[in-house]
Amino acid sequence: MPNIxxxxxxxxxxxxxxxxxxxxxxxxxYRLAQTPENSDLNILLTCIVKTPTxxxxxxxxxxxxxxxxxxxxxxxxxxxxxxxxxxIAPRASLVGPDDIEHIVEAAEKTLRxxxxxxxxxxxLRGRASPGSGQTSSxxxxxxxxxxxxxxxxV
Numbered sequence: 001m002p003n004i005x006x007x008x009x010x011x012x013x014x015x016x017x018x019x020x021x022x023x024x025x026x027x028x029x030y031r032l033a034q035t036p037e038n039s040d041l042n043i044l045l046t047c048i049v050k051t052p053t054x055x056x057x058x059x060x061x062x063x064x065x066x067x068x069x070x071x072x073x074x075x076x077x078x079x080x081x082x083x084x085x086x087x088i089a090p091r092a093s094l095v096g097p098d099d100i101e102h103i104v105e106a107a108e109k110t111l112r113x114x115x116x117x118x119x120x121x122x123x124l125r126g127r128a129s130p131g132s133g134q135t136s137s138x139x140x141x142x143x144x145x146x147x148x149x150x151x152x153x154v
Contacts, residue, residue: 001029002111005039009057010047013097014075018045021074021103028104041070041111043103046077054081058088065089070110074100078118093117 004025008018021043022032033039042064048054057077064071071092078085078094085094093110094117095103102118109116 001031002040003031003033003038004041004043004107005033005036006043006045007036007060008045008075009060010045010053010075011049014045014047017075017097017100020100021045024101024104025107030107036064036067036069039069041072041107042067043072043074043107046073046075048077048080058084061085061089061092065092070113072103072106072110072116074103074106091115 006018006022006025008015026032036042044057044060044064046057046061048057054077061071061073065088071089072095073085073089073092074095074097076097079096082094085092093106093115095106096118099118106116
C-alpha cells in the first residue's frame, strides 16, 4: 500500500480532522509517512483564519506541488480560496472541511492520477467539470441529500 504524508496547519478543528483522516486511511491499509519525501501522496489540511498561516500554507502547497507527487489540499482553504489553490496547484485534489469523511476516496483517485474535488461553489459536491477529464463523484451535501430523500419518500 502507498505511503501517505498528512500535515495539518491551523485550528484545533483542523487538527482533529487530520486525526480522523489518518485513522480512515490507516483503516484502509495505507501507511502514514513521517515526511513528504517518503510519501507517495501528500495531504495538507489547511486553516486560513490568520494571514500568516495562510501565507505559510500557500508556500507549503507550492513546494509540495512542485515535488511532482500527488497532492490533496483539504480544509477551509479550498472552500474559502478555491481559485487561489487551483492557481498554485492546478492538478491538486480538493477536499472541503465538511467532506473529510471522503478522504479515502479522494486519496484513491488522486493516487490513480485523477483529480478529485469537492465543488465549493455548487450545491453538488465531488463533481468534476463537464469535459474536463476529471473524476466525478455524485456526493450531495448532507442537507441536500436529506431534502432529496425526504422529497422522494413523500
